[in-house]
Amino acid sequence: MAGPGIDELLELAAAGRRCSLDQLLELHRNRLRRFLRFRMDRRLARRIDDSDVIQESLLEASQRFDEYTADRSVPFFVWLRYLTSQRLAQLHRMHLGAQQRDVRREETAGNRESEYASSMNLAELLEAQLTSPSVHLIRAEIRARLREALDCMDAIDREILLLRHFEQLSNQESARILGISETAASNRFVRAVERLEVILRPYQTE
Numbered sequence: 030m031a032g033p034g035i036d037e038l039l040e041l042a043a044a045g046r047r048c049s050l051d052q053l054l055e056l057h058r059n060r061l062r063r064f065l066r067f068r069m070d071r072r073l074a075r076r077i078d079d080s081d082v083i084q085e086s087l088l089e090a091s092q093r094f095d096e097y098t099a100d101r102s103v104p105f106f107v108w109l110r111y112l113t114s115q116r117l118a119q120l121h122r123m124h125l126g127a128q129q130r131d132v133r134r135e136e137t138a139g140n141r142e143s144e145y146a147s148s149m150n151l152a153e154l155l156e157a158q159l160t161s162p163s164v165h166l167i168r169a170e171i172r173a174r175l176r177e178a179l180d181c182m183d184a185i186d187r188e189i190l191l192l193r194h195f196e197q198l199s200n201q202e203s204a205r206i207l208g209i210s211e212t213a214a215s216n217r218f219v220r221a222v223e224r225l226e227v228i229l230r231p232y233q234t235e
Contacts, residue, residue: 035056057106061110061113062079065117067154067196068117076124082113086112089116093112104199146184146191148176151190155175155225156171175229178228183217185209186220189207189218190222192207200214203218
């Protein structure tokens with residue numbers, strides 16, 4: 030017999046069932062690990078175990094769960110992901126503060142787009158997913174074409190590719206994170222994927 034689902038666990042936890050809250054948080058551990066996989070700076074990943082980041086984030090979520098139940102304006106995982114992203118930002122500042130400032134020196138202060146996926150990093154992630162044996166011979170060409178296409182996209186379109194394709198968030202979750210409607214999020218994702226498929230199709234087979 031299947032156990033309670035996420036929605037049921039959420040209601041039980043909100044009613045004060047501590048064991049249900051523990052189960053609810055545990056069910057999201059792998060999703061948080063996926064988030065960290067694509068968001069944690071590689072230099073930080075060599076110093077910090079992602080399991081420690083997740084454990085600290087889940088502990089904070091447990092301690093602040095009453096805050097969430099008082100205002101469930103966002104999906105539970107979006108809230109949990111936010112807490113984890115805040116902790117990750119603290120770790121980045123603590124361990125890479127000066128280095129991060131150097132990397133971002135050319136970015137406009139306060140520009141929201143600087144928070145989104147860069148075309149360079151996203152191109153590398155997409156390139157890594159190609160499976161053709163001949164790809165290693167033409168990586169520079171692929172990367173250049175991907176960068177060109179991604180540079181032409183709005184920053185929010187690059188970000189939704191990362192949220193939907195790599196983090197595997199739902200359209201609803203992605204829309205809430207980006208602060209746009211679900212219809213707009215869906216349309217942006219479809220258009221971005223269609224544009225990339227045209228570029229990647231020749232490299233996906235021999």
